[in-house]
Amino acid sequence: MAINLELPEVAIRENRLGSITGYQGTIRDLGARVSGCSLQNKGRCFSQASACSSGCAQNYLSGIVDAAVVNHAPIGCAGDSAGANEQDKWGRKVRGLEYRNINILNTNMVEEDTVFGAVAKLKDAVREAYRRFQPKAIFVTTSCVSGIIGEDIISALDELRDEIPVPLTPVFCEGFKSQIWASGFDAAFHAILTGIVKPPEKKTNKVNLINFRGSARQQITAMLARFGLEPVFMVPYSSIDELARTSESVATISICGTLGGYFGNALEQQYGVPYVKALQPHGITGTDNWLRELGKIVGKEAAVEAYIKEEKDRIAGELAELRGKLKGKKAVVGMGPSFAHDYIRTLQELGVEIIWGASWHYDPQYDSGQSPETVQHLLEGTEDIPFSVADQQVFEMMNLLNKLKPDLYIGRHPGMTVWATKLGIPSIMIGDEYTAYGYQGLVDFGFRVLDALTNRNFVKKLSARVTLPYTDWWMEQDSFTFLQDEVG
Ligand code: SF4
Numbered sequence: 001m002a003i004n005l006e007l008p009e010v011a012i013r014e015n016r017l018g019s020i021t022g023y024q025g026t027i028r029d030l031g032a033r034v035s036g037c038s039l040q041n042k043g044r045c046f047s048q049a050s051a052c053s054s055g056c057a058q059n060y061l062s063g064i065v066d067a068a069v070v071n072h073a074p075i076g077c078a079g080d081s082a083g084a085n086e087q088d089k090w091g092r093k094v095r096g097l098e099y100r101n102i103n104i105l106n107t108n109m110v111e112e113d114t115v116f117g118a119v120a121k122l123k124d125a126v127r128e129a130y131r132r133f134q135p136k137a138i139f140v141t142t143s144c145v146s147g148i149i150g151e152d153i154i155s156a157l158d159e160l161r162d163e164i165p166v167p168l169t170p171v172f173c174e175g176f177k178s179q180i181w182a183s184g185f186d187a188a189f190h191a192i193l194t195g196i197v198k199p200p201e202k203k204t205n206k207v208n209l210i211n212f213r214g215s216a217r218q219q220i221t222a223m224l225a226r227f228g229l230e231p232v233f234m235v236p237y238s239s240i241d242e243l244a245r246t247s248e249s250v251a252t253i254s255i256c257g258t259l260g261g262y263f264g265n266a267l268e269q270q271y272g273v274p275y276v277k278a279l280q281p282h283g284i285t286g287t288d289n290w291l292r293e294l295g296k297i298v299g300k301e302a303a304v305e306a307y308i309k310e311e312k313d314r315i316a317g318e319l320a321e322l323r324g325k326l327k328g329k330k331a332v333v334g335m336g337p338s339f340a341h342d343y344i345r346t347l348q349e350l351g352v353e354i355i356w357g358a359s360w361h362y363d364p365q366y367d368s369g370q371s372p373e374t375v376q377h378l379l380e381g382t383e384d385i386p387f388s389v390a391d392q393q394v395f396e397m398m399n400l401l402n403k404l405k406p407d408l409y410i411g412r413h414p415g416m417t418v419w420a421t422k423l424g425i426p427s428i429m430i431g432d433e434y435t436a437y438g439y440q441g442l443v444d445f446g447f448r449v450l451d452a453l454t455n456r457n458f459v460k461k462l463s464a465r466v467t468l469p470y471t472d473w474w475m476e477q478d479s480f481t482f483l484q485d486e487v488g
Contacts, residue, residue, distance in 0.1 A: 003266045003367055008154060009172035010190040010262065012053075012183040014041075019363045021179045023389035024480045027357065030387055031379040034364040034371055046482040049415075050391040052077075052175035056184030058104065058141040059084035061171065061191070063091075063213060063236025064243070068103035068135035070125045072118070072151065073143030077175070078106035091213040091237060103133040109145050117149060119156045126157070130164050136240035137167040139191055147174030167240075169195030179391055180361040182258050182336065189263040192235070192243055193270070200248040200271055206230050207294070208252040208273070210260035213237070216434035216441070223438075226307060227300040247271040251297045253290065255280060255433050257338035257372050258363065265367035277366075279373050280338060282436040283346035284312065289373070311439035322446035327351040329453060332404060332420075334358040334397055335412040337389075339430070341374035343410055344385065346436050350446045354385050355404055358397060360413075362389045388480070394419055398470055400479040401425055407453060424463030426452040 003010075013019035022042030023030060033039040054077055062069050062084050071078045085102045092099055107125045109118050122140070129138050140153055157168040173187035207224060209231045217233055224231050232242050232249060246252070252267055253276040254260025264275030278293035279286040288308055295304030331352050333343050340359040347354060365371050378385065390396055398419055401409060409420035409427040417429040428448060430436075436445035 003262070003269050005190075005194050005266065005270055008170060008194070010186045012178035013180045013186065013361070013363065014178060014183075016186075017363050017365050017367070019180055019361050020389055021361045021391040022483055023362060023387075024483055025387060026384045027375070027378050027387045028384045030362065030389075031371075031375060034375075039364055043484045044390075044393065044482045045484055046395075047391075048393050048395045050179070050393070051080075051181040053178050053181050053184030053187065054141055054143050054173045054175045055080035056181045057171050057173035057188040057191075058139075058184075060185060060188045060235055061139045061141070062102040062104050063088055063238075064137075064240060065097065065237055066136040066239050068105070068129040068133045068138045070122070070129050070138060070140045071104065071106045071143065072109070072122050072125070072140055072146040072153065073106060074109045074145055075106050077143045077145075078104065081106075087213050088236070094215070095217075095237060097237070103129070103135060105129050105132075109143075114145060114149050117151060118146070119151060122146075122151070122153065122156050123160055126160055126164065126168065130166070135166060137169060137196060138164070139169050139171050139188075139195075141171040141187075142174050144174050144176040147172075147176070167195045181391075182361065185259050186262040188235070189266070193263065193266050196240060196243045197247055197267070197271075198244045200245075202248055203250065204230075204245075204248045206232050206249040207298075208232050208234055208246045208249045208264075208267070210234055210252065210254040210256070210263060211236075212255070212259070212433045214255075214432040214434040216432075216437050219438065219440075223307065227295070227298065227303050229298060229300075247273060249273055251276055251294060253278075253294055255437075256336070257366065257374060258336050259338070261363075261366040261368070268368075275368070277368060277370060277373060279345070279377055280342045281438055282342045283349045283442045284439065285345060285349065285377070286342060287438050287442075315439045315443050318443045319446070322443065322450065323351040325450055326446065326453075328353060329407045329449075330355045330404075331408040331410055332356045332358070332401060332406045333410045334360075334392075334416055335410075335430070336360050337362050338372065338374055339412055339433075341372065341378055343430070343436070345374070345377060345381075346442065346445070347410065347449075348381075348383075349442065350449065352408070352449070354383075355406055356400065357385050357387045358400075359387075359389055360392045392416055395470060395474065396479055396482070398423060398468070399475055399477065402475050403479065408449065421459055422463055422466045422468065424459055426456055426459050428452050 020041040281290040337359040411417035
């Protein structure tokens with residue numbers, strides 16, 4: 001599938017990949033519909049709350065250490081930046097970086113701006129961002145309001161180029177355009193690809209590692225060093241210079257297929273940097289596959305095999321013990337698609353039975369044109385798994401969890417995981433994307449699961465004292481009452 005970096009914006013996932021946010025069935029049925037081209041989205045006639053691609057783009061870009069973000073929007077659209085700031089500061093602290101706030105400004109669009117436009121405000125905000133932060137690049141993120149009134153952001157930035165000597169890059173990520181917040185990642189990466197990445201001048205031993213703000217950087221750096229490679233962790237905590245030179249790397253690899261697919265495939269198509277198309281490195285099967293595919297690309301198969309054997313031998317005893325203790329426990333997984341499929345597989349490796357999987361959208365294919373490797377792997381498994389797709393509609397999951405009553409809920413978003421806890425279900429929120437990363441990570445995760453299952457006092461006490469906002473009427477309905485018929 002050709003990616004066009006000549007265009008100022010990337011199409012949303014619904015239009016580009018055929019992605020959906022409404023489905024109920026099983027993982028096998030979902031896979032069969034994709035291969036039979038009969039996958040259609042189901043709408044909902046009621047929606048509680050969700051997230052937005054604009055917040056997703058601006059928060060991700062705000063992690064670049066020497067860039068600034070100007071959010072051309074009403075102030076409320078920057079509300080998520082408080083959370084991004086808190087995450088960024090934690091990451092700065094553990095990496096020994098300067099402990100400061102993220103470089104983000106909002107243009108505070110108000111009602112009269114929707115009538116008269118706010119280009120002057122935007123230009124002032126870009127000037128102020130340059131004065132205040134002295135960044136190496138400024139990203140301007142759009143919003144529903146700036147998009148709907150048709151603000152000419154490209155011209156506004158063009159008019160500032162003589163005045164401000166750093167890349168000024170628009171990021172078209174209006175929330176209303178896509179129901180899938182991951183479209184915001186694509187918008188952020190499109191801006192990096194079109195405004196920051198330069199053609200290669202040489203080849204390096206670096207591997208672009210697309211991730212969020214999590215841990216495991218030291219382990220990955222040490223592991224890649226065994227193969228003669230160096231990671232460029234991106235985008236959070238990378239620099240504009242590092243991003244500009246990603247075209248010189250020997251490969252691109254991602255901790256999350258949903259996150260990394262657009263950048264990885266675009267860099268491969270534009271500059272020939274191979275993108276590792278593999279399972280993600282959670283649990284044994286994922287790590288084996290991730291490393292072996294990287295090893296093939298860089299010609300280090302033997303070194304990779306030696307590392308895999310060494311690590312597996314090291315954890316074999318503890319893994320067997322964990323499997324014995326976790327066997328037969330029942331879990332529900334609810335996450336973004338790549339992670340949902342990944343953690344279903346990882347929990348199965350620990351002996352946990354997955355009685356329901358839910359993903360917050362579903363991509364039938366990535367920008368390579370291939371369907372996600374994580375889904376293919378689940379389709380090959382012996383068990384079919386009940387599965388649903390929703391843009392994190394908490395009311396639906398609460399109804400479902402109340403009926404299924406699993407031993408454990410595993411999520412990646414606090415806005416959902418906290419409700420499972422309030423329902424009295426032991427829950428784990430996987431905030432750090434390197435949870436269960438690699439072989440030792442699987443063992444550590446297994447003990448965390450065991451801990452959640454055996455120390456239930458907090459969950460019991462909390463659920464006994466909380467009054468849920470959902471009525472008995474709703475809890476007695478079919479969980480998917482508001483999911484409508486398929487639409488084209
Ligand atoms: S959906 Fe639109 S109005 Fe709401 S936060 Fe996102 S960009 Fe702003």
